[in-house]
Amino acid sequence: MTALWLTVALMTGAAVFVVLGSLARRREVPADAAEADVAVYRDQIDEIARDRARGLIDERDADSARVEVARRLIAASDRGGLEAEAAPSVRRRRAAAVIALVGLPLVSLGGYAVLGSPGVPDQPLAARAKQAPDVSRVADMVSRVEAALAKNPDDGRGWEVIAPIYLGMGRADDAAGAYRNVIRLLGSTPDRQANLGEALFAAAEGVVTQDARIAFERSVEGDAPSIKGSLYLARAAQQDGDLPAALARLKTLMERAPKDAPYLGALKDELQRMAEVPPLPLPTGAEAEALKTPEQRMAKVREMVDALGDRLAGEGGDLGEWLRLARARAVLGDTDKARAAIEQARAKFSGDGRAAARLDALALGLGLEGRGA
Structure with missing residues (x-):
């Protein structure tokens, strides 16, 4: 200095x-x-x-x-x-x-x-960009908005501003109350109902409650249904044990989505989650330490996947192993082999509706069928 x-x-x-x-x-x-x-x-x-x-x-x-x-x-x-x-x-x-x-x-x-602060150290922009947002400033802003809303509780725009901030801060109950005020003051729209349902889902720690389900169902009514609401209704169906219904809802969204839809990634992630694919067991201990380069590790993975495919083709296996094989093939870029694994598994588990739904979900989530295939 x-x-x-x-x-x-x-x-x-x-x-x-x-x-x-x-x-x-x-x-x-x-x-x-x-x-x-x-x-x-x-x-x-x-x-x-x-x-x-x-x-x-x-x-x-x-x-x-x-x-x-x-x-x-x-x-x-x-x-x-x-x-x-x-x-x-x-x-x-x-x-x-x-x-x-x-x-x-x-x-x-x-x-x-x-009047200035000559003793304060310099604060380069690159370093400041990496810092987390100042929580105290966010809290101060929330306090100001809350004070304004206390004086004017019928300010629908104010409730709409603070509701997502509440949700981001982990105050899901407050977010749900704010979204209810928004709907009461500004009217119901698919997005507002979906946001209310999401806040209720978060408040219930990941469970689609009856109130949340009602909000999500309202969000998909009309000519412009909410994508978010449909995703949560699919999760509600899976929560109820009706995987085919959950898959049918997501499959419809996938088929109607434009090729450049920003929510396609979320749809595929949700489909793969529903498929419940067990992870591929990777080398550990001394065997993993012996694989020094990325090429060696990739070669080892391919060797394990090929061995799994040979075993399933010769001896058969459970549904989880077939799902694991199809996903591993797709991740390695062997899409034709991934599709073949899906078809072989469908033939093997043709009488099991839940197994068929999981296979369909994985195929859609990997882009092997429908949009992205």
């Missing part, structure tokens, strides 16, 4: 002296230069009169010469007056420059020392 202030002081001083030096330098003009010019031009006028008297020039030439000499005489007289006034003007400009270049920096630095 000391080095910074020293550098600033030196730079300011250098700038001051450069400007003052420029102001100090001026072109020296003899004091009687203008008076000498005036005297010369007056002599010329007298000379013209003498030449006319001797008949050396005619009257027309004499008049022209007198006009030109008179013009030069007036100009010389004006320069003399300006130079007489110049000295005080230059002194005033120099005084103003000294005040501006010396006084203003001193006043500015002194004011910053009193």
